[in-house]
Ligand SMILES: NC(=O)C1=CN([C@@H]2O[C@H](COP(=O)(O)OP(=O)(O)OC[C@H]3O[C@@H](n4cnc5c(N)ncnc54)[C@H](O)[C@@H]3O)[C@@H](O)[C@H]2O)C=CC1
């Protein structure tokens with residue numbers, strides 16, 4: 602039995618993760634964390650409002666779907682206390698990921714930070730990296746629900762990082778381009794442009810648009826429901842038990 606803590610259990614993703622854990626007989630939910638919780642227990646599971654009170658609890662895995670401002674501190678805390686992190690929360694810098702990887706290696710503890718747990722999104726990123734070898738002109742458009750706190754999305758950043766491994770830095774558009782309204786051309790990642798759309802009704806969607814002489818290629822992934830992320834989270838929880846360091850991206854476990 603794998604004993605699991607869920608941080609952010611009352612949120613949109615936390616709620617889906619709780620259901621996923623309850624539906625799997627090989628997983629046991631032993632604690633949940635949310636600083637804003639008023640109750641002391643949830644479906645028979647103790648609720649914690651301060652992560653410090655989780656020190657010493659017998660648990661194997663720390664699932665985190667909280668918010669970007671605490672993602673790094675939570676992951677560090679989990680590793681330091683022997684809980685294998687399975688983190689979907691976005692907002693890590695490259696430096697933070699490198700630090701957490703080193704810490705996990707030092708502790709010889711498995712873990713996963715995955716900007717997107719949907720298999721289709723992982724495939725989209727892989728296909729985008731492959732296409733970028735042939736189509737260096739590319740723009741990324743991510744579209745999300747209007748409660749999302751961070752922009753661009755973790756998935757868009759990871760996609761740009763993967764593309765930049767095969768695409769030399771290149772500024773797109775004309776050199777004397779002028780933004781008539783600031784931000785019109787989106788965020789700049791090594792000359793690639795990332796655009797963020799926020800609308801009610803959306804869940805999580807991304808297009809990667811490539812252009813070349815006389816042709817175009819558009820890759821698109823849609824998460825219509827948060828259930829789309831749960832098979833990836835379930836896989837992550839089981840695989841981190843066999844790892845001795847943190848990995849960044851679900852693709853490393855597929
Ligand atoms: N990797 C992936 O596949 C996915 C990642 N996400 C990411 O997961 C994160 C959460 O997304 P949602 O569930 O939509 O947000 P949400 O706002 O619905 O839920 C976040 C929850 O975390 C709680 N929280 C805030 N600070 C906390 C703390 N210090 N300790 C414990 N709980 C805390 C909040 O009270 C809230 O209930 C975001 O960063 C989002 O980008 C979302 C969907 C998929």
Ligand SMILES: O=C(O)C1=N[C@H](C(=O)O)C[C@H](O)C1
Nearest residue numbers: 691716717749754755756805
């Ligand atoms: O906030 C969300 O909803 C999502 N966040 C992740 C991201 O920032 O990429 C994953 C997915 O896009 C949903």
